[in-house]
Amino acid sequence: MEVLxxxxxEGQLSDELKISAGDVVRQVQPGPEEGWLQGELGGRVGLFPQQFVQEIPPSLRADGTQRYPRSLRSAHAGKLPPTGKRPRWCRVTFPYTPAKEDELALSPGELVQILEEIEDGWWLGKKNGHLGAFPSNFVQELSGPNPAPDTPQLTNFCGHL
Known part of the structure; x- marks a missing residue:
């Protein structure tokens, strides 16, 4: 199992794993106590609270094999290049209607947080609290801090500010 x-x-004990929002923890299994999980992140195995994570459906995992239309797997699928823990965002440029229930619907202008490349041309993202796959060529990646949604210019009835 993998979790987002x-x-x-911030782990306090030596057996606890330090995790940050946006990390993907792999090889997750139940921990020794209720409410705790154990998993691997960055080569380190440790415990973390279950309530701090959300399971990634098997079909959206980088190592999943049951994807359509993404049937040809890239040898380089996996994490996107490191970004210094800064969230990555993209703005939707073309509408996309999901072909599967684990894909995100996209409308131009929407913002999507990029979590991971799950296959060449397909990313795992989060939009309005929902996880899903989406085609990377339907969006434009943004640079800088968390972007603000597009806001229309305010004008009065004469067309002036």
Missing amino acids: VLLDF
């Missing part, structure tokens, strides 16, 4: 980290957790 929703909230930061």
Whole structure:
């Protein structure tokens, strides 16, 4: 099982894993106590609170094999290049209607957080609290801090500010 980290957790004990929002923890299994999970992140195995994460459906995992139309897997699928823990965002440029229930619907102008490349040309993203796959060529990646949604210019009835 793989999970997406929703909230930061600073492990206090040596067996606890430090996780940050946006991380993808792999090889997750139940921990020794209720409410705790154990998983691997960056080569380190440790415990973290279950309530701080959300399970990534098998079909959206980088190592999944049951995807359509993404049937040809890239040898380079996996994490996007490191970004210094800064969230990556993209703005939708073309509408997309999902072909599968684990894909995100896209409308031009929407913002999507990029979480991981799951296959060449397909990313795992989060939009309005929903996880899903989407085609990377339907969006434009943004640079800088968290972008603001497009806001129309304010004008009075004469067409002036």
